[in-house]
Amino acid sequence: MLDALRSPQSVLVLGASSDIAQATVAALARRGRLDRVVLAGRPGPRRDAAVQKATSEVGRRGVVRALDFDATRPDEHEAVVAEAFADGDVDVVLLAFGVLPDAATAAAPDAAAAVVTTNFTGAVSALTASAARLRAQGHGTMVVLSSVAGERPRRSNYLYGATKAGLDAFATGLGDDLAGTGVEVVVVRPGFVRTSMTAGLGPAPLSVDASDVAEAVVAAVGGGTRTVWVPGALRLVMSVLRHLPRAVFRRLPI
Amino acid sequence: MNTGTQRLSGWGRANTSPALVSHEESTAAVAALVRSAAAGGLPRGILARGLGRSYGDAALNAGGRVVRTDRLTAIGDVQPDGTVEVGSGVSIAELLRHVVPRGWFVPVTPGTGHVTLGGAVAADVHGKNHHREGSVGRHVVRLQLVDGTGEVRTVSPGDPAYGAVVGGMGLSGIVTKVTLRLRPISSATLTVRTTRTADLDATMSALQEADRTHRYTVAWLDTLAKGSGLGRAVLTAGDHTTSGEAPRGGVPVGGGHSTAGEPASSIAYSPGRSLPAPPWVPSALLSPTTMRAFNEAYFRAAPARPRVTTESIASFFHPLDVVRGWNRMYGRPGFLQHQFAVADPQCLRAVLELFSRERVPGFLAVLKRFGPSSGLPLSFPTAGWTLATDVPASPQLGPVLDRADELVASYGGRLYLAKDSRMRPELLPAMYPDLDHWRQERALLDPHHLFVSDLSRRLHLC
Numbered sequence: 001m002l003d004a005l006r007s008p009q010s011v012l013v014l015g016a017s018s019d020i021a022q023a024t025v026a027a028l029a030r031r032g033r034l035d036r037v038v039l040a041g042r043p044g045p046r047r048d049a050a051v052q053k054a055t056s057e058v059g060r061r062g063v064v065r066a067l068d069f070d071a072t073r074p075d076e077h078e079a080v081v082a083e084a085f086a087d088g089d090v091d092v093v094l095l096a097f098g099v100l101p102d103a104a105t106a107a108a109p110d111a112a113a114a115v116v117t118t119n120f121t122g123a124v125s126a127l128t129a130s131a132a133r134l135r136a137q138g139h140g141t142m143v144v145l146s147s148v149a150g151e152r153p154r155r156s157n158y159l160y161g162a163t164k165a166g167l168d169a170f171a172t173g174l175g176d177d178l179a180g181t182g183v184e185v186v187v188v189r190p191g192f193v194r195t196s197m198t199a200g201l202g203p204a205p206l207s208v209d210a211s212d213v214a215e216a217v218v219a220a221v222g223g224g225t226r227t228v229w230v231p232g233a234l235r236l237v238m239s240v241l242r243h244l245p246r247a248v249f250r251r252l253p254i
Numbered sequence: 255m256n257t258g259t260q261r262l263s264g265w266g267r268a269n270t271s272p273a274l275v276s277h278e279e280s281t282a283a284v285a286a287l288v289r290s291a292a293a294g295g296l297p298r299g300i301l302a303r304g305l306g307r308s309y310g311d312a313a314l315n316a317g318g319r320v321v322r323t324d325r326l327t328a329i330g331d332v333q334p335d336g337t338v339e340v341g342s343g344v345s346i347a348e349l350l351r352h353v354v355p356r357g358w359f360v361p362v363t364p365g366t367g368h369v370t371l372g373g374a375v376a377a378d379v380h381g382k383n384h385h386r387e388g389s390v391g392r393h394v395v396r397l398q399l400v401d402g403t404g405e406v407r408t409v410s411p412g413d414p415a416y417g418a419v420v421g422g423m424g425l426s427g428i429v430t431k432v433t434l435r436l437r438p439i440s441s442a443t444l445t446v447r448t449t450r451t452a453d454l455d456a457t458m459s460a461l462q463e464a465d466r467t468h469r470y471t472v473a474w475l476d477t478l479a480k481g482s483g484l485g486r487a488v489l490t491a492g493d494h495t496t497s498g499e500a501p502r503g504g505v506p507v508g509g510g511h512s513t514a515g516e517p518a519s520s521i522a523y524s525p526g527r528s529l530p531a532p533p534w535v536p537s538a539l540l541s542p543t544t545m546r547a548f549n550e551a552y553f554r555a556a557p558a559r560p561r562v563t564t565e566s567i568a569s570f571f572h573p574l575d576v577v578r579g580w581n582r583m584y585g586r587p588g589f590l591q592h593q594f595a596v597a598d599p600q601c602l603r604a605v606l607e608l609f610s611r612e613r614v615p616g617f618l619a620v621l622k623r624f625g626p627s628s629g630l631p632l633s634f635p636t637a638g639w640t641l642a643t644d645v646p647a648s649p650q651l652g653p654v655l656d657r658a659d660e661l662v663a664s665y666g667g668r669l670y671l672a673k674d675s676r677m678r679p680e681l682l683p684a685m686y687p688d689l690d691h692w693r694q695e696r697a698l699l700d701p702h703h704l705f706v707s708d709l710s711r712r713l714h715l716c
């Protein structure tokens with residue numbers, strides 16, 4: 001349960017090894033009530049490291065469990081989510097998996113479609129499975145990592161932007177559908193976050209660290225369904241960029 | 255009757271969750287509902303709810319069933335020996351309205367009349383007379399309980415089940431009737447002595463002194479006072495005005511006690527017209543600076559030298575009840591109450607110093623001395639001191655409150671579950687050493703594990 005100060009006791013991460021997810025688990029653990037962490041992701045050294053890190057963060061009182069989860073296998077999502085809820089209520093579900101395609105991927109038809117499968121299709125099935133469980137338990141927060149890129153797709157990463165636009169619309173609508181059930185959906189729209197996903201890319205203006213996203217997520221949990229920009233200034237920036245004529249927007253060096 | 259899904263909250267409004275709420279008309283209807291739950295109909299369990307005056311999540315059951323007791327409101331005749339059988343949904347205020355004109359008073363009342371007898375039993379509530387008369391469980395003659403199999407039982411003090419139910423926070427069954435032993439009174443007023451104390455030592459010794467000579471005692475303490483003013487308080491000590499005294503404004507009871515039938519005289523309990531609270535207070539007013547100013551003003555308004563006045567039952571016991579919905583003042587985030595009990599005065603001092611040092615923005619806190627514990631496993635009061643402090647539900651206060659809890663636990667003290675909304679579950683076994691015993695007795699009453707609350711989930715109670 002969330003307590004009166006909105007500190008959660010349990011979290012399910014979809015996309016276990018994500019840098020943003022790991023920072024978020026750490027920030028939730030610092031609130032001092034986290035005692036159950038379920039890390040769902042593809043097996044491998046990155047997930048092992050995430051399990052180890054979470055284990056040290058939740059300390060003696062906590063239990064950390066890894067589950068095999070592949071975003072590209074929607075047929076398996078319901079069972080994975082059921083497994084995560086088998087040990088008790090889940091206060092926070094964090095949807096953190098995603099891929100950032102390069103130009104070559106975007107140019108190859110089947111590779112481009114595979115990005116959609118991971119970022120959008122897989123997210124739809126995982127969120128749908130989670131929503132059913134949360135609705136039944138009558139409380140909980142779904143945190144969905146969308147992106148500013150979904151707000152207005154740019155020519156440099158329109159494929160990624162399109163998947164995030166779809167995810168953002170889906171999560172926002174799902175949040176409205178869940179109104180009154182005790183379940184809230186927090187849609188997070190980070191800008192450029194310095195993580196393994198963006199490693200090697202030139203730093204963008206207003207870039208932040210995974211820990212900044214984590215703090216924003218922790219502050220939003222339990223506060224009601226809404227959209228969170230990280231950094232907060234992006235809300236304003238995007239409200240301007242959104243209205244630029246396409247010919248101008250297209251030429252922006254972003 | 256089923257009224258659909260409702261979003262429920264605790265009195266502090268910081269814990270909320272939806273539940274399917276129904277209002278059952280009778281013990282039989284409650285029993286039928288529990289039997290259908292036992293047959294597998296209610297996967298998220300079931301919980302009784304009275305008037306929702308518990309501060310945190312004790313009366314919430316997210317996604318489950320909540321049974322309101324507001325139709326279980328029969329009040330029986332007062333028997334010659336002072337016992338009366340009432341429905342568990344009857345409030346202390348309603349009971350007072352009924353019995354005071356007949357020359358009787360409830361043995362224990364909390365600081366509001368808007369709690370049900372069921373809620374009072376579930377939390378084993380205490381009042382300003384705990385140092386003399388203990389908590390409400392000491393005055394219960396018997397309970398009618400629907401257990402977790404749907405069986406209707408009679409539970410009396412001394413039964414093993416009694417300690418599972420009284421103080422058991424609704425997790426051992428649904429109480430449908432309470433038979434209570436009342437106390438006779440000869441007037442509807444109290445003679446109240448109000449004094450001001452300058453620091454914690456003075457407050458503690460004044461309370462100890464007052465406990466020897468007065469039935470009801472309590473101190474309102476300024477938690478924001480610093481340095482030598484730490485622990486300064488306004489202390490009130492009251493007793494039922496006796497017919498011998500010349501009441502100032504009070505009307506004594508004419509004849510003896512009346513049981514059934516017409517009231518013996520015109521004495522009555524009337525809480526007065528209730529005024530709505532402002533919908534919100536600008537959050538700046540909830541800052542330490544303005545709270546300190548408020549506390550200062552309250553303290554200054556109290557007489558420097560002891561004063562004796564006559565007060566009505568409502569104004570002495572339930573002063574806040576005239577302000578309807580005052581709990582909304584803290585706005586959307588809500589507030590919480592931190593209440594602990596501890597034997598060692600050093601712990602009390604340490605917590606007060608911590609709150610003062612960290613500028614915990616608390617309005618006046620309530621300090622009181624407890625008499626001996628009831629011995630029931632989850633009953634809160636234990637001999638010594640209890641301090642209750644209201645604070646805004648602000649996540650920044652989490653670490654300070656955690657430190658206070660650790661201090662309390664290290665001194666062998668405990669937090670009050672009817673007020674709690676945020677404690678660490680790990681501290682519970684230290685605070686309630688008989689927890690496992692309670693769990694065993696509870697499990698016997700609820701073998702299918704039907705009774706559950708957000709509190710029990712959060713604290714892994716059962």
Ligand SMILES: Cc1cc2nc3c(=O)[nH]c(=O)nc-3n(C[C@H](O)[C@H](O)[C@H](O)COP(=O)(O)OP(=O)(O)OC[C@H]3O[C@@H](n4cnc5c(N)ncnc54)[C@H](O)[C@@H]3O)c2cc1C
Nearest residue numbers: 304305306307308364365370372373376379380423424429
């Ligand atoms: C202004 C104020 C002052 C207070 N002062 C005091 C005080 O001085 N001393 C004190 O001890 N407490 C005090 N309290 C706390 C209050 O007395 C308790 O929280 C009490 O339990 C509230 O009763 P309720 O009917 O509102 O119950 P709820 O808040 O609705 O429920 C409280 C608990 O009782 C259980 N319950 C309710 N009805 C039944 C039933 N029929 N059968 C089984 N379980 C049931 C619920 O499941 C829940 O666990 C105060 C509260 C307020 C708001």
Ligand SMILES: NC(=O)c1ccc[n+]([C@@H]2O[C@H](COP(=O)([O-])OP(=O)(O)OC[C@H]3O[C@@H](n4cnc5c(N)ncnc54)[C@H](OP(=O)(O)O)[C@@H]3O)[C@@H](O)[C@H]2O)c1
Nearest residue numbers: 017018019020042070071096097098145147192193195197
């Ligand atoms: N970094 C940014 O600038 C930025 C900005 C806005 C939004 N976001 C979003 O934030 C989320 C987290 O990103 P991050 O920055 O933390 O990057 P990250 O560290 O690279 O995390 C991405 C995660 O997605 C997982 N993943 C990829 N494909 C998967 C699949 N098929 N099945 C299961 N898991 C899969 C990866 O797991 P493996 O270890 O198994 O590969 C990895 O854990 C993503 O949704 C991203 O789009 C990031």
